[in-house]
Amino acid sequence: MTDKTTGAHGSVREDTAPDGDRPLIELRSAGKSYGNIRALHGVDLTVHPSKVTCVLGDNGAGKSTLIKIISGLHQHTEGEFLVDGEPVRFSTPREALDKGIATVYQDLAVVPLMPVWRNFFLGSEMTKGPWPVRRLDIDRMKRTADEELRNMGIVLDDLEQPIGTLSGGQRQCVAIARAVYFGARVLILDEPTAALGVKQSGVVLKYIAMARDRGLGVIFITHNPHHAYMVGDHFSVLRLGTMELSADRGEVGLEELTNHMAGGAELAALKHELAQVGGVDTEELPEEGDLQAPVAATPEGKS
Template sequence: MTDKPEAEPAAKPPFVAVRGIGKRFGGVIALSDVTTEVHAGEVTCVLGDNGAGKSTLIKILAGVHVHTEGELLIDGEVTTLDSPREALGAGIATVYQDLAVVPLMPVWRNFFLGSEPTKGWGPFRRLDVAFMKKTAKDELATMGIDLRDVDQTVGTLSGGERQCVAIARAVHFGARVLILDEPTAALGVKQSGMVLKHIAKARERGLGVVLITHNPHHAYPVGDRFMLLRRGKSIGEFTKSEISLDELTSLMAGRAELEALGEELEHSLGPDSEIAKSVKAGVEA
């Protein structure tokens, strides 16, 4: 009697998945038929220009908006997130561009803002300041963030350091999925590199990361999969092995639209027009 081969374990479902997701505001279609996944230990990059639908998508994932079409799945189960609190309860944390920090408060206080631990009882209950300071310092160090002093106010930090504090805070409070809304939009090269390094560290710790950006040069080094949005619809989803940085940049720039514009300008202004030549050079670059 031969032994039966052992059945292969079922593949683990993604932390979060959307299937044909869409959102309407009255007669306005903000998002339509978008499908993507967020896996543990992966960075899913959502790219698009202003008005592409990025904000609507992350607000659906963050529980701010309820989708009107398609399905939202968490751990393979179809669900609806009715509030940001529900999203947090499901392990989905969103770091918006404004970061929700208080500039005049110290780092350790911002780290625990709204979730401050206490000690003592009754009229003697008070904030456990020593615990908060130590925990904030240790958690930041674990993420590779070396601040001079957790007593310094958040307002004295650079933009990149503030982003990193917000990321470490979300990780500490149990996020499984971390959504980052344009974290490098207002940062210089060095600070952007710092934020991208800590996104990679969050991935190494097993989080699923959703990076919202309009910059393919920031997305490509840390991304594992890429979804491009234009005018509320997906124009493609690719794994890193399926697309190069040049191809991703070309799709972001809308090469087909630029070619059509160049032809139109050549026809209306003539082939010797400096404007037409400029557009054509941009397409061929």
């Protein structure tokens, strides 16, 4: 990998080998309240190196609050948050970045009219020359951006093209490569496939798998169980701020995961009411009790 010294923020964190299978980050009975509103409660989440942890949930399930706690935007008000086994309480996202926790939000935080290489180093530009007449090291930034993108399997013909001209999947992949280059050990991806078609979603899923293969712990936030099951090693389903399901890949199937994500338990409870509505076929709806997960109950006993 190339020399990672930047002009704006000093030396970039170098890659560190994971200490065995020790979790990179852990949430233990974590929660977050905004006054009288409890957004999260009793959430347990563990992220290991070289694993993709998928967090699924419908709108209002608490996914955004979870991201904000891990990324340092908000602080938890219940439970514990550990990084490398040490309790932490981030005050700013910069503190999370210093610990190697990078977040790629759905809007990507890019400047559409700027070239790809400028967006790659946006806020962390390389400079050269003596102070106070230091200037941007454009050649080095272009060379480094091209090399790092190629390391992730992303080949662009022209790094001078505005990043806004790339497809949605390509922009997501550039953001992932940028986070990897700047020393991310934990990569949080906020709904990266939400606004993409099937082909572009496949491109993003490919690079999620590549980030995992490079030793990162990936948190894949999504509402699409099919996308999650393609790359996930562990699945956590949030519902109304609590963890409804937490299971490894070998402990849960796609159908069960989809049922939990779609609110199958609520559908089962309403089956008898739907049966009274003319023209509604309820034969294929689940019965109550059919969706009890055989594993992965949370400490509160939810499944």
